[in-house]
Amino acid sequence: MKKKLLVLVLSAVMAVGMMSGCGAKDEASDSKAEATKDVSVVEDQEQETVECELEDGTYTAEFNTDSGMFHVNEANDGKGTLTVKDGKMTIHVSLVSKNIVNLFEGTSEDAQKDGAELLEPTTDTVTYSDGATEEVYGFDIPVPELDKEFDVALIGKKGVWYDHKVSVTNPVKVEE
Template identity: 60%
Template sequence: MKLKNKCSLLLAGVMLAGALVGCGASSAPASSAASSEAAASSAVSEAASASAEAALPDGTYTADFDTDSSMFHANEAFDGKGTLTVKDGQMTLHVSLASKNIVNLYVGTAEDAASHEADWLQPTTDVVNYSDGTSDEVYGFDIPVEALDTDFSVAILGKKGKWYDHTVSVRNAQPTMEEALADGAYTCDVTLEGGSGRATVESPAALTVADGRMTATIVWSSPNYDYMLVDGEKYLPTNTEGNSTFEIPVAALDTPLDVVGDTVAMSTPHEIEYTLTFTLK
């Protein structure tokens, strides 16, 4: 009887020791898991903080639209760029394409596009003016952008009804002039190119920004210019005596602006093509 009691006590002790060891073994991974979760949470928090610090302020920017395709790209008139709008921290790039051959876009893969028709991006009809004086209607798209300088997938749908995968990115965001310059009066250097080389314009020139629009005062070295053309619009001189003076719109600084000056200095009036480049002093 005593031997049976001793065996029962010994067996109970062994079982208790096993239970304690089991508890110890399970507690270590739980502690490790908690540490991993804390580290992951910290990493996510730091990433979110870094993303917030890197975010662009609300406003309008120009940005490069890089793609992996010679058929899918920004229209040549815009030098590979689109207009990036940031509102309430959300970024959207408007890009005018080369034609109307791409009828829908989807941010994601071609495999997923067919089953997510509600998320297809619909085109806008954009009028593009080319440097040779011609114009064309093309499709444009407003593409949501999660992050700059980061590749992401975009699927395109052509007229034949087939989706194609592409990789794109939005880079080199620069404030537009409306964002860069507050309303007010400025002075800028003006570079004139084109024509026979005999005509010049005064530099520096006055630049006025009102309601976000830039206007430059151009003073020619001759009184014989009776009008100027800028983006197809005719501008008449603002003076009746002295050298011909015009107030013309300026789309962007440090970017050649194609203009036409009509001169009556010859036997018959002649329209002469020039480029003007404005650089803020």
Template identity: 65%
Template sequence: MRKKNVAAAVIVLLAVLLGGCGNKGDVQETDPVIDAAALTEEEQGEVAESVSETTSEASKEENLESSESSESEQSVTELADGIYTADFTTDSSMFRVNETCEGKGTLTVENGKMTIHISLGSKKIINLYPGLAEDAEKEGAKLLMPTEDTVTYSDGLTEEVYGFDVPVPYLGEEFDLALIGTKGKWYDHKVSVSNPVLSEENAQTGSADTKGTTALEDGTYSIEITFEGGSGKAEILSPVEMTVTDGQAIATLKWSSPNYDYMIVDGEKYLPVNTEGDSVFEVPVLMFDEPVVVIGDTVAMSKPHEVEYTLTFHSDTIKE
């Protein structure tokens, strides 16, 4: 009888303690089966201990959920700039990535903003909208325009399909993404992006998009280079100064000649940053420890002449 009294008292007291978690408007008066005040001192102690243990466990569970949520948010916030492969999941078998992609897309993280490129199964979906269908139909709505992607199936057949660059607000949770097909009707869908894995190329040397320098902290460094090409009459002096800002490295290249009026690096044309003395250029560092082809235009000859050179930036020589 004594154990039954204690158990009943625990239930009553827990109901009182936890009652505040429900809707206050639904609280009803109940007649307690056991009068806690009538319990012996020993029984009251056991009741207090049981309630303490129960509320402690509830508190631990709440703290654990809060901790897991914080860790999840932190993992998204701290995802470093770079190129990743990530799962792209939808709520419909009619709206999914192309079968050749195995449910994945290419996730790009730049300055903390995430975008995933997905290739679809055909050209039947002509626009996407990051939000609800009703908002996509409003005047001025910014729709996502398709790209033309080429996919290759297991039998060797290739096909042109539509792809999209989709903004990703967060990882591991569903968000709204509306679509419109060739029939002209908007549909609501829920999608999610999860399990980002740094691409092999990006992890080893860094791609041209991330310039292979995201691991360096912002600051100014010196780095040794290997210079090859040309007639040997002019060269870029080593070491060079390298400035890293937001993961992007810029090298200041000083020629041993004043006769260079522009350089071409990764298809972009760069002009000298000085007007007197030997030619000086500020260009991006595309990668470390691999030769990079650059063009230098020299006016030392009878007419301007583009000359091809190679530069190698040696990561093991970086000094602050």
């Protein structure tokens, strides 16, 4: 019994260790910053965006939201298409309708500022398990990190902005 528990714990620790690579800070660069004791270097590194360790390519990934109204279409089993190119990640998700007209990577407050770049919808056709099809809106959403919540604001047909927390998890490489 103790051996099984030990194996289970070690497996969980290894799995977490492997999945924590995307978006994690580079420990070597942190050590260098501390060694130089240069405040400006430390500040620059904290603001630096860390690229993902996933190799360039296409993946399926789970798109999780904090809302029953804003989620991936049931035809796609809660998943979107994650694209990694030059270390930058974007997930394409097909929603349940055409009621959400724009998204913004950030908060609703920032989305309403001058110069805010809104994410425009695409028109996607989804096919349900019974064979029926429907046109819905889809969005290409930049993903700053895997397995970590980030802010997304949306505006619907009524013109009201809403804040949501989303995350992208469990990427699986699509074989080409």
